[in-house]
Amino acid sequence: MSFKIAIIGAGSVGFTKKLFTDILCVPEFEDIEFALTDVSEHNLAMIKAILDRIVEANKLPTKVTATTNRREALEGARYIISCVRVGGLEAYADDIRIPLKYGIDQCVGDTICAGGILYGQRNIPVILDFCKDIREVAAAGAKFLNYANPMAMNTWAAIEYGKVDTVGLCHGVQHGAEQIAQVLGAKSPKELDYVCSGINHQTWFIELKLNGRPIGKDELISAFEAHPVYSKQEKLRIDVLKRFGVYSTESNGHLSEYLPWYRKRPDEIARWIDMSEWIHGETGGYLRYSTETRNWFETEYPQFLEAASKPIDSAKRSNEHASHILEALETNRVYRGHFNVKNNGVITNLPQDAIIESPGFVDRFGINMAAGITLPEACAATCMASINVQRMSVHAAIAGDIDLLKLAVLHDPLVGAVSTPEEVWQMVDEMVVAQAQWLPQYAHAVPAAKERLSKSKVKTREWAGAARRSVRSIEELRAEKAALKQAG
Template sequence: MIYADNKVTDVKIAYIGGGSHGWAWTFMTDLARESAISGTIRLYDIDMEAAKNNECIAKRLFRRDDVVGKWDFTTVGSLQEALTGADFVLISILPGTFEEMQSDVHYPERYGIYQSVGDTSGPGGLLRALRTIPMYVEIANAIKKYSKDAWVINYTNPMTLCVKTLYHVFPEIKAFGCCHEVFGTQKILRNICELTTGIKGIERNEIFVNVLGINHFTWFDQASYKGIDLFPIYRKFIEESFEEGYHDPDRNWANGTFNCAHRVKFDLFQKFGLIAAAGDRHLAEFLPGDWYLKDPETVKSWKFALTTVEQRKVTQKERNERAVRLMNGEEDIELKPTGEEGIMLIKALCGLGRVVSNVNIPNTNGQIPNLPNTAVVETNAVFERNSIKPVVSGRLPEGIRDLIMPHVEDHEMILEAALTCDFELALKAFTSDPLVKGKLSEADARELLTAMIRNTIKYLPEGFKKYI
């Protein structure tokens, strides 16, 4: 990297999963709007054609007159090519295909187990982790070999286990996980504040929060806007609107399976006194199945949805069609703010400012003192030149800690099970997950896990084949 005139040039970024039709386009948009850093993006993907398509889309974008960023994009054929000399590494991959996800999310429904996302916890989260962890072992080893000093940003789910694997393989790695679920809860607090106080024009990042928890099961124990404590405002809004919920005008729960009315958040606030800071679809999966995911009717009563894999396939088809239009010049990427902070964090790490944001990193500095230091936790951290300093967020209330600890313990078992191809250990984690615990007999649990492993065996290590 070259520093001059408050700009950083010749930044080298390796993008693993560079054929993405989600994060990659978001990343391009943010790069196009930023003039303080420039350099080269190396796109690597096992689907090389998808990466080349993104290279074409990016080159069209960066030739536009309204683009201020200056970046070259190139597709490479190996991790070594992507990583050698990289300053930053982005990882955004889909472990497996939607066929594997179909099994992850919907096969357990045959046994009365419902999942609203299926990529982080529950049966789906476990199977996705078993596929993902071996991939991350390979990635971590390659980073250690070819770019050991690079900053590594993970966007892949299951976030916690992806980050945990990177540190397990390469303890000195400079990796962190980024997730926008906290941003969504800040926006809700902003909107409720505007509705109830009459203040207009509040920016999302003006809502100051203390973040503590694990990814997709995060909490705020403090939230304020310019000295205004938002907890009383939030509490009063819930008292008045609990049954109706909060309806985001842009994301009404009735108009899409990715949306919600935030009634799960409201209920958790009434139960525990802290603000749950993730989407209701994610939050529900960390809790006992009879709370919010007992059956489709219960889900509907809480005003969120079971996001089907068929819906994801429809979305992917639409993105594939859009990719063709973008490549052919029939459509342009709109240069509007994406709401993501990846570029801000990269700038801060390059020395262009100081940023406080929520990240997923190991609890080795005791950010949450009453969770194990081996856990990967989500808290705020301070980003400055070549430095991330995690914020000590404080202790979790015991009631919330009791909900989080089974998942922390499961993460340890799932990581070891994936690394050693240990079916019995995977089964132990499977049956102790709150969505499964007490719901199945031992025989049914074994039968279900065996079937799910069989359905995704193409993406699992050889050691699991003996169990099917």
């Protein structure tokens, strides 16, 4: 087979390498072309050198090109994969820092909440630019695979306004299933059969079977509470399991910021999170992790390049959906996964226009969703709160409507639990002004926002958050890695 895959945001070096090696684990795909594009020439050069080394080491005919000219990369592409972060870590830092001034303590801030909503405002205009290029220069019927957060908002915009065949992809379901299989004592995650449905980052394991045996709420609670690690790291998720009756896909830290109950007061945050890893609820945890990862990669790049000389091991193919979807579409080998698509009746008690995440099957006819799923009422109610925020956020981003943007933020579950309307109005003004260079649709609103900020009497505070860790230096990371290796 010979076709072209374009990767936008290919400068996300580690993730691009994973996608690349996964796809090349499919024997029929060795003769395809990967076209890499990014705004950073530096990152493009690094990832191209790594992928070229992989191709050379494995004696493959695979072609790899790299360009900052996005339309050139997309020209003739059958598949387009996006893993972009518009504004990079600079804008992301403001997604965490500014809401903290108003008492809103986020762990990740990339899905909803104040940070995720502004992230979507930055991404959506760029996503629509991608879609325009796809319509104009990509292969007829090209499929857009979106890995970028905020997943639901980006996918919503691409389908509804970009008019491109789009699917959103995330690995939360797979990771949650691996956890459940582990606490139940399964030898392999493959022993667990499940139905998991909802919206991205709020997907719910509504049916579980281990080797054909149904698993009920009480057994699952007991298994998690007895686990020596997860009982400490996933306290919030276990509490939601007890109250809702089903387990959520998302980590303790992710889930905590989509709900109005656990991060509303600093003393409550400490009660529900775990500081052993960022993902369990640390304030600004993913920002710290991302900063450390970038610094580590830059420093250790020669070692990453050397590692690329090893043969591809198909046994280590990851469970990221992309390679499996492409394999199913091109070879007709059926793949079952969980995909972000427009609802259109798949989940009976969520809105038709919402972007849902639910089971589907892929073959040469496309992605075929399993329809007629009904969520437990509490799960649907929680999803609905996020969907309403997502819808307003997408519409605000399309129209450049700062008033609608403020209403979207006001209706966010965690923001509403913490902040007054006056605080929300000022916070959004402050975020739009701080991120103006990435928000072209709000250029007309920035002067008035600055004027309001100059006269505002709403009090704020400089605050690191309830559970903040400092960014570790390369030396500290190296020492910790060495200690772990010695202990292991």
